[in-house]
Amino acid sequence: MQLTREEEKGLKGDYGSTMAMAYRILVAIGEATEAERLTNIKWAHLSGVNYNTIGDAGVIFLEKFTKEARVKVKTTINPMGFDRTQPNRLSKNFLTKQMNIVNSYERMGAVTSFTCIPYELFSVPNGSTISFAESNAAIFSNSMLDLFTNKESALSALASSVTGKAPYSELRKEGQRRAKFSIRSSFSPETELDWGLLGFFAGKVGTESCINFEGVFQPDLRRAKSLSAALGTSGSCGMFTVNQGGEKEVVTYDPQDAKSVKDELSTSEDGDVIILGSPQLGMNDLSCLASLVEGRKFKKRCMIFCARTVHRNASRIGIADKLVKSGCRFICDSCSCLTPLISKKETDSAITNSIKAAYYLKHSNKVAVCLKDLKTIIKDHSQ
Amino acid sequence: MNLVIKCRKIIGGSALGQALVTRQPINFLTMLDPETGIVHDSEHELYGSSLKSKVLVFPNAIGSTVGAYAFYSLKVKGLAPEAVICTNIIDIITASACAISDIPAVDMKGQPSDSTSLIKPGIRVLVDADSRCIKLSKDINL
Numbered sequence: 001m002q003l004t005r006e007e008e009k010g011l012k013g014d015y016g017s018t019m020a021m022a023y024r025i026l027v028a029i030g031e032a033t034e035a036e037r038l039t040n041i042k043w044a045h046l047s048g049v050n051y052n053t054i055g056d057a058g059v060i061f062l063e064k065f066t067k068e069a070r071v072k073v074k075t076t077i078n079p080m081g082f083d084r085t086q087p088n089r090l091s092k093n094f095l096t097k098q099m100n101i102v103n104s105y106e107r108m109g110a111v112t113s114f115t116c117i118p119y120e121l122f123s124v125p126n127g128s129t130i131s132f133a134e135s136n137a138a139i140f141s142n143s144m145l146d147l148f149t150n151k152e153s154a155l156s157a158l159a160s161s162v163t164g165k166a167p168y169s170e171l172r173k174e175g176q177r178r179a180k181f182s183i184r185s186s187f188s189p190e191t192e193l194d195w196g197l198l199g200f201f202a203g204k205v206g207t208e209s210c211i212n213f214e215g216v217f218q219p220d221l222r223r224a225k226s227l228s229a230a231l232g233t234s235g236s237c238g239m240f241t242v243n244q245g246g247e248k249e250v251v252t253y254d255p256q257d258a259k260s261v262k263d264e265l266s267t268s269e270d271g272d273v274i275i276l277g278s279p280q281l282g283m284n285d286l287s288c289l290a291s292l293v294e295g296r297k298f299k300k301r302c303m304i305f306c307a308r309t310v311h312r313n314a315s316r317i318g319i320a321d322k323l324v325k326s327g328c329r330f331i332c333d334s335c336s337c338l339t340p341l342i343s344k345k346e347t348d349s350a351i352t353n354s355i356k357a358a359y360y361l362k363h364s365n366k367v368a369v370c371l372k373d374l375k376t377i378i379k380d381h382s383q
Numbered sequence: 384m385n386l387v388i389k390c391r392k393i394i395g396g397s398a399l400g401q402a403l404v405t406r407q408p409i410n411f412l413t414m415l416d417p418e419t420g421i422v423h424d425s426e427h428e429l430y431g432s433s434l435k436s437k438v439l440v441f442p443n444a445i446g447s448t449v450g451a452y453a454f455y456s457l458k459v460k461g462l463a464p465e466a467v468i469c470t471n472i473i474d475i476i477t478a479s480a481c482a483i484s485d486i487p488a489v490d491m492k493g494q495p496s497d498s499t500s501l502i503k504p505g506i507r508v509l510v511d512a513d514s515r516c517i518k519l520s521k522d523i524n525l
């Protein structure tokens with residue numbers, strides 16, 4: 001890979017050991033993805049914010065890294081493990097370590113957005129090159145917003161945030177955004193859950209960085225969000241296309257395949273609590289939910305995960321209040337995946353419409369899951 | 384008899400270890416016990432195996448982008464593999480994690496698709512990333 005003189009100096013350590021480490025990460029990824037050079041980015045979005053995911057090694061690493069390093073471009077961050085306005089019941093160790101991580105990101109100059117849907121809260125011009133570590137965000141931005149990123153890792157996006165650069169390779173190059181692999185569906189998925197099942201299947205069978213879907217209609221934003229999150233959960237793909245022409249390797253997908261994915265993740269007939277949000281709900285999702293539960297009340301606890309900004313905006317226009325009256329509880333700045341707020345100790349099983357939530361609840365939180373689409377959840381569990 | 388397989392260097396260095404082989408990709412965040420370095424996903428082929436001091440031979444990482452931190456945590460705790468061989472094309476999660484953990488990493492891009500089939504579970508493997516080759520031997524002293 002060809003580096004500029006400045007980049008070479010950074011790699012050699014002329015700008016300190018932290019910068020050298022950042023360049024070492026970028027060069028490794030450049031080699032891996034056969035980039036001929038680095039390119040400037042306009043925005044980095046980082047994962048690795050929740051203490052339950054990065055652990056003590058991550059806490060110490062970030063503390064050290066952010067002693068020197070400062071962001072060079074707009075940098076937003078993923079949800080953390082809890083809502084600062086509702087700290088009760090959590091261990092002192094968790095709270096201390098979690099806030100240590102938050103302080104590190106603040107020190108380096110990141111916007112403490114605590115969101116996994118940065119594409120709904122911030123924007124850059126179409127066609128911009130970015131570096132997104134959150135997988136649903138990378139896939140959604142490439143596929144729906146004409147932004148250019150690879151599916152970065154927590155560390156590579158961090159390296160990009162402090163250098164303002166990323167390898168010019170794979171999905172950052174126009175010519176490589178054509179799928180060579182296609183999933184041919186024998187039926188058109190309808191609900192957001194159906195799209196999630198399709199995404200989880202596709203991520204498992206497709207090893208390419210871009211996957212095409214045939215036999216389906218163009219998904220709207222809610223369905224695309226569900227598809228992106230599920231694709232990112234099961235695989236390494238960073239982008240999807242819909243009904244794109246050209247010769248491709250094809251794998252078929254039929255209702256039996258959808259059922260297999262559902263059977264794998266949905267292991268419970270019912271649940272103690274309803275969990276909405278992975279990815280976090282945006283304004284669009286909240287409006288949709290509010291109109292569906294209008295005049296009804298949930299018979300079980302219903303937890304809504306969203307960014308604080310979204311909650312604030314929803315409060316301003318009266319949607320948040322409506323949802324609270326319907327029995328919903330808002331948890332801001334956090335996400336259902338690996339939060340200590342949902343654990344086996346208190347919850348045996350959870351109901352959700354999210355494939356991503358189902359996967360992490362099952363594998364990390366060790367909670368059984370009942371998968372249903374949103375309309376069915378409301379029909380079955382509210383009156 | 385020693386066998387030599389060509390590979391592509393991602394992170395330099397060389398290391399020796401026993402091959403821990405799987406055809407299934409790994410989500411480092413969900414499938415590994417961070418306290419022990421043991422694969423604790425009961426649906427994974429490597430269920431019950433420890434990554435510690437092994438040469439991890441697997442297609443690539445999948446899923447969580449935070450997997451890079453999970454892998455780095457193993458290194459900090461002395462539970463990481465000695466070297467990594469991706470039988471597919473190395474992914475960004477694995478490459479970045481190996482970069483900050485100083486773990487030699489190679490993949491099979493540009494090599495014949497069956498070239499890693501000779502790496503049988505349990506045999507001794509020397510990953511010499513700088514020389515772009517993997518040496519196999521049943522001889523413990525290699």
